[in-house]
Amino acid sequence: MLDLIGNTPLLQLHRFDTGCCRLLIKLECNNPNGSIKDRTALSIINAAEKNGDLCPGKGIIEATAGNTGISLAAIARMKGYPLTTVVPDKMSREKIDLLNIMGVHVVITRSDVSRGHPDYYLDFAETISREKDLFYTNQFANTANIDAHYRTTGPELWQQTEGQIDAFVCGVGTGGTLTGAGRYLKEHNPDIDIVLADPEGSLLAPKVKGQSGMEAGSWLVEGIGEDFVPDNCDLSLIDHAFSITDQDAFQHTRALFSRELILAGTSSGVLLAAALQYCQQQTQPKTVVTLACDTGYRYLSKAFNADWLEQHHLAGDCETL
Numbered sequence: 244m245l246d247l248i249g250n251t252p253l254l255q256l257h258r259f260d261t262g263c264c265r266l267l268i269k270l271e272c273n274n275p276n277g278s279i280k281d282r283t284a285l286s287i288i289n290a291a292e293k294n295g296d297l298c299p300g301k302g303i304i305e306a307t308a309g310n311t312g313i314s315l316a317a318i319a320r321m322k323g324y325p326l327t328t329v330v331p332d333k334m335s336r337e338k339i340d341l342l343n344i345m346g347v348h349v350v351i352t353r354s355d356v357s358r359g360h361p362d363y364y365l366d367f368a369e370t371i372s373r374e375k376d377l378f379y380t381n382q383f384a385n386t387a388n389i390d391a392h393y394r395t396t397g398p399e400l401w402q403q404t405e406g407q408i409d410a411f412v413c414g415v416g417t418g419g420t421l422t423g424a425g426r427y428l429k430e431h432n433p434d435i436d437i438v439l440a441d442p443e444g445s446l447l448a449p450k451v452k453g454q455s456g457m458e459a460g461s462w463l464v465e466g467i468g469e470d471f472v473p474d475n476c477d478l479s480l481i482d483h484a485f486s487i488t489d490q491d492a493f494q495h496t497r498a499l500f501s502r503e504l505i506l507a508g509t510s511s512g513v514l515l516a517a518a519l520q521y522c523q524q525q526t527q528p529k530t531v532v533t534l535a536c537d538t539g540y541r542y543l544s545k546a547f548n549a550d551w552l553e554q555h556h557l558a559g560d561c562e563t564l
């Protein structure tokens with residue numbers, strides 16, 4: 244399973260208005276555990292084994308929106324490390340069910356509190372790691388996360404486009420993907436645009452645009468958007484930033500499936516909406532690459548459930564994009 248992580252396919256989208264650009268999507272949902280976080284989890288565990296933070300039988304704890312927990316669960320199980328994950332209560336049932344059946348100890352905490360509050364998922368995980376002497380993976384600050392994307396995602400994007408990539412559109416959960424892949428790409432061609440796709444309510448896109456004094460809002464998309472700048476997120480790499488509403492994100496997630504048969508999660512809807520806006524603004528042909536970050540099977544009860552969408556006023560019409 245470990246050998247199947249990464250080297251995901253790159254596909255051109257033909258059924259969206261991409262203006263004069265070519266839009267490619269890298270199918271991170273094809274990783275063996277269903278998301279881009281396979282790369283992060285493997286890199287963090289390998290690095291911890293190498294530097295002695297992990298030894299046989301030691302427990303691991305992670306604060307996660309779900310995907311990192313699922314990837315860690317698979318890898319930790321293979322390697323014999325017991326895992327605890329701290330998950331905010333807005334995360335989808337499918338992810339929590341999966342963690343449970345993988346034998347993970349799941350601790351649910353509040354989504355409605357922010358950094359500094361003892362129930363905030365990151366603070367909570369850090370406290371338990373100290374109390375119980377667990378290895379805290381800390382994907383928000385652990386540089387093995389950045390390294391995963393600098394060593395794999397970035398080079399794959401460069402090789403698969405034969406160096407013809409003009410822009411990379413990506414979200415920020417921890418910043419590992421943006422910083423690692425973005426840094427690799429900029430080192431190979433400083434003219435490549437790194438484009439942040441951010442859920443409306445997150446403070447990252449406003450920060451990039453120099454809008455200060457904003458209060459973080461809330462959003463339903465999972466996995467990306469933050470109310471703080473993670474240590475692993477190098478905002479200086481970003482050339483353009485787009486804030487995408489939940490309505491837009493959910494419509495694009497559904498359209499990606501109905502038009503292209505790519506069943507991806509809601510963060511991919513944010514990335515697709517931002518990528519299309521970027522493409523439509525260009526006056527010269529460009530090759531733009533974005534990601535399908537995780538599998539949509541994890542959101543069948545939400546983005547692909549008519550009742551849930553209705554309840555959250557997100558039903559819209561997926562063909563009025």
Ligand SMILES: Cc1ncc(COP(=O)(O)O)c(C=O)c1O
Nearest residue numbers: 414416417418419420466510536
């Ligand atoms: C579900 C999900 N998790 C995480 C990320 C980004 O990961 P990170 O910033 O932690 O590298 C994405 C991507 O853009 C995502 O869609």
